[in-house]
Amino acid sequence: MRLGIVSPVVTRVPGAHAEWERSAGIEELARIARTADGLGFHHLTCSEHVAVPADVAEQRGGTYWDPLATLGHLAAHTERIRLATQVLVLGYHHPLEIAKRYGTLDRVSGGRLVLGLGVGSLAEEFALLDAPFEGRGARADDALAALRASLSRREPEYHGAFYDFEGFVVDPHAVQPQVPLWIGGRTARSLRRAVEYGDGWVPFGLPVDRLAEMLAAAELPENFDVVLSAGRTDPSGDPEATGRALRRVREAGATVVSTAIDARSATHYCEQLEALWALAGKTD
Template sequence: MRIGIVSPVVTKVPGVHSTWERSAGIEELGRIAEVADSLGFHHLTCSEHVAVPTDIAEQRGGTYWDPLATFGYLAARTTRIRLATRVLVVGYHHPLEIAKRYGTLDQVSGGRLTLGLGIGSLREEFELLGAQFDGRGARADDAIAALRAALSQPEPEYHGEHYDFSGFLVDPHAVQPRVPLWIGGRTPRSLRRALSYGDGWVPFGIPTDRLAEMVTAANPPAGFEIVLPAGSTLDPIGSPEAGERVLRRARDAGATLVGTGITATSTDHYCEQLAALRQLAEKIDGPWECCDE
């Protein structure tokens, strides 16, 4: 079981983000990324929202850093840790737009891109961007299939119900032969979509017991990632026993990866918590050798 970090600073959700994050910026995030990289954590995350209605922002938050710009910077400050969109809303983009922009990021980072993809649920944002909200599930299936055909290909070709292209050059493109696609969601359909089109599933808002049942029933193939949330921010220094219970529960539910936030009071404290979290994880599953092992 490997551990990824739900990046601080880049999102500010009411009741979730810490006070120190309000004044933190890219330098603080870069330092945290360097420490997470050196300690062997699997990935950092960044979510996508273009514009959140002010009334909805009271619950969801209104601060969402752009993943492409954020990861471009972090790629230059790290060497091993993967850069995972969690999630990119496929309906906001043409598949070739994603293939080009994030394929360039894969080049820049030396092949460390993981594309976490979501269907999206904020109608107001869809309408603002001129994207179709109704029928977005079927369009997303086609978009993900098109993206799979396009990534890593200089001359991609795809012929589907909603997307059809050939005869175009996309350069630069991803350097990984197969960029990992993780599909987000909270329904059995999202898991089926992940098994059909992706390399992993990133569920949210599902009780752990139910997650375990869904994973067992799906019987995912070897190598398929089950990226489960810790369910709460961890405090490895202050409450190591609670953190160990959370990690063991996620592992027992079928997690191959756990994505977790960390409680901290400052950038320094956050980095200290990262070191303690690695020690906690090694206590459960043995020594880490590399972030990709």
């Protein structure tokens, strides 16, 4: 079981972030990333929203750091930890735009990119960006197929229902022969999409029992990543509850566990990372 973290600071969803994160910046985040990297954590995350309507921000939050700029900076402060977008909204980008920008991130990070990708659900943001909202599932499927054909290739070629291109050079591009694609979602369709087009599934907003049922009913490919959240944990303050949370998602089928961490400061967060890492070793 590999262990990753839901990065603090980069998002502020009401009720899901600590007070210290309001005044924290890239220095604190880089310190946390270096600690996680040194311990051996699998990945850290950064999600994507371009602009959230003010009324929606009251529920979803309005602070979302740009993943490309954020992960590019953290790449320079780390050596091993994977840099995961969780998630990019496929409908906001042309596949070659993702291939070029995030392929460059893969290059500068030495092949540590994980592309977490999703269909998206915020209609107002789609409209703002002039991106089609209706039919976004079929368009996302085509975008995933186009990405699979394009990442790591200097002269990609793809001919699909929504995306059609050849005769273009994308350089630099990803250095990994196959960049891991983790597909986000909370439906059976998202799991099928992940199995068909991706290398892993990153569900959200579902109880663990339901996740276990969905995974048990699915035929998963070999080496397929199931990235489940252990929720918010307090490794040093409540190690027993944290251990139970880790075991529960592992038993549900997780191959990678991603967790948010309660902390009072960046310093305390790093201490919590050390406690979590030690606890995860005992849980295994």
